[in-house]
Amino acid sequence: MGRRGALVSEHVVSPKIYVVVLLALLLGTFLTVEAALRDFGPWNIVIALAIASAKAILVILFFMHARYSPKRTHLVIVSAAFWLIILLALTATDYVKRPSEQSRLAPPAAFYRV
């Protein structure tokens, strides 16, 4: 038995960490909206997904206690991400080599607006 009757496997995370993560997530939200309102060309989607992934990793590591969980949990999380990537990447091998709108036509002028 551990602290205050907790089970040995318990990992009690301090609320201070939760507050820091919360602020980081809110900051990330602010940043991603601001970035979306500016023109970075094809990098917009990359920035949006990168910030989303950073936020997701914070939620998983700290709110879901992954950082304090056994290696097995890490394997489970990595497997989920890996399999999702397989689904997307291998299907992409088909679609990148077929005509898309971008390869057929140039985007119109009024495509971009505030």
Place this chain on the structure above:
Amino acid sequence: MPPSPDNKFPRDHYLNATYGIRSWLLTTDHKRIALLYLISVTFFFFIGGILATLIRIHLLTPSGALVTPETYNKLFTMHGVAMIFFFLIPSIPAVLGNFLIPMMIGAKDLAFPKINLLSWYIYIVGGCFVLYSFSTGGLDTGWTFYTPLSSVYSNSAVTPAVIGIFINGFSSILTGLNFIVTIHTMRAPGMTWFRLPLFAWAHYATSLVMILGTPVVAITLLLAGLERMFHLGFFNPAMGGDPILFQHLFWFYSHPAVYIMILPSMGVISEIIPTFARKPIFGYSFIAGSSIAIAVIGFLVWAHHMFVTGESTYAALTFSFLSYLVAIPSAVKVFNWTSTLYKGSISWDAPMLYALGFIGLFTIGGLTGLFLACLGLDIHIHDTYFVIAHFHYIMVGGAVMGYVGGLHFWWPKITGKLYPEALSRIAAITLFVGFNLTFFPQFILGYLGMPRRYHSYPPEFQVLNVLSTAGASILAIGYLLPMIYLTWSMRYGKVAGQNPWPATGLEWKTDSPPPTENFHVTPQVDWEPYDYNNRPDLGLAAGRPLAPAHGDD
């Protein structure tokens, strides 16, 4: 022969622990749930079998005089749906896996017994939807539900079928979840990962596939069903959709699904061969590792089903190469089983006959898969009877033989009774002969160009088709015989005792039939698996003359 430690039929066991229909329908005992599944999957096997019979009778003549072309489309579709989703995928995991995994690891039950029962009910509900579809217009899209035929143009009962398969997917997912957690957290003291029986490794790998693949087909069928109901356009070219996208999503699951169907069967073979060769299995860690390898690599090859449907050549090359890789771990298993047989003391009991049949037939099926994985060759043999023969060699010659062999091997444990040995060997041989006569001609037919899913064929193919149908009638007898004598044995069979073969697994160290809690005392494991040279408690020790394994004497 060395006597079994306990030849008596136990007074109290899981079958008579409680009485009444409620005690069965509300049970949480994994062994009873396994029997509930046994009854349900056998029912769907009958449905699929009747449909197969109609197909083969129809194909006796080139112009197909039994049914109309539209009905023929329904026959092969429903045969596929019933057999794949409601028989093959659940069969070994839900019947033998459910029954044996807790016992093999020394646990009292699975990690989540109520979820286990729930998964059976989900299977039944899914099955009801599909039966409703079958009986109100049937299904004519092929078991692959390609769009836009299934989502727009078909006039058959697609929606209820799709709902039924969607629901059934969750049965699979929950079973897989239960097995993974159980194997991780519920092993008895001393049961380390590398002392696990290979049957457990096989089911662990299968469960990985169930967990990772089934949700994708669930969302795919949901999308196709929504498209059909609300005229959305994801997979309909007329609305800007892409039918190939459906195929990518569908095959992402359905290819690994074939590994769900074969991996458990390979696990059964890995249990049977050492027992009836009286030898430790050759290359335990390689067989264990190859199960995981098959599960992982199996997810990387799905678009080999789409070589000629319009995917880019770049993708086709990638998937063709990966498909050759996935054959390697399967071959590793075949080499290891064969090496186990070498210099073993072979007994020809029914389970062994099924296992040996598996090795030969699976090898043929697997090698012909490589024919199909070759891009240039596939252009000619795709959508022909070559494909049909290929997958029936693996699914029937492989998976079903493993299932029937496993049922025979563990029947004494499940029921406490022995089946008639001579009759069982005759049935095994009948099945083997009937199977080959049914499906080998189909390789030739496919090679000669007979397309699949056609209700008629050119007259020059008739002889081979008649041979195939004749084989099917023999195959049917091969299936019916065990159904009869296994049922008969429950009442009239000889008492089996704890360990009739004898075999070295943990499940054989408890009564036949087992008590509800599996073991009267939690076992402490301090021996290695398949240790046929060194188990004096079973009368198996180095230096003693090796006695052949026996069923009833």
Place this chain on the structure above:
Amino acid sequence: MHRTGELYGQFETLEQQKESAQLGMWIFLVTEVLFFGGLFLTYAVNRHLYFTAFGIGGNMLDLRLGTTNTVVLIASSFTMAMSVWSAQTSRKKLLPVCLILTLVLGGVFLGIKYVEYKQKFDHHLIPGHSFDLTYRINHPAPTDDPKELAAERKEIEEAARHEDPAEPENGLIALNAHAQLYFSLYFGMTGLHALHMIVGAGLLIWVIRESFKGRFSASYNTPIEVVGLYWHFVDVVWIYLFALLYLINRHAV
């Protein structure tokens, strides 16, 4: 029904039981990742094929409501984590407060979703027979900003011309069809997410009731942890949905 800290029959120890419950929930979440993953793939492929239409569709989503929802859900994840902490440190009074806050924030999210969906319905953006991208600009409401509508009209006309340079009318039909794909995915993905949130709300109601009975403490809090894992997962899905659906084609020239 199971009582506080009681051992289920198939387990040997409470430790084993807790381990199993946690692993079980993580594996279930893996299946959910792949379930949503199929939708993400469909979105990715269709966006690749119909970039313009997806941009137009994305612009028609209300960024302020979407951002608000993101903030609300992140806050609810925080209160959920605090619930787990309360249970782990046996703060039996604080626990239901945090759980109720989580539930309330979840309710706010769903309420805002309802407002958004109603907006789409009013603007004829529900896929089906009455789907019409141009409905809003042709039937302006008194509260609509005329400059915004003019910009939208220009955007749609350009896009229609772009879809089919030879026949702008066909272009509008094609644009409508491709935008319908976008909105089908929008409703499909956010709808499935909302469904998961409703299930999460149900789970929260269950643990709130149990927490009022004082069932959870340092020695037994597995249901809170497990519900928390589910809730955080739903948050993670939204983080990606927000990026993919709301944040495309927002930039100024």
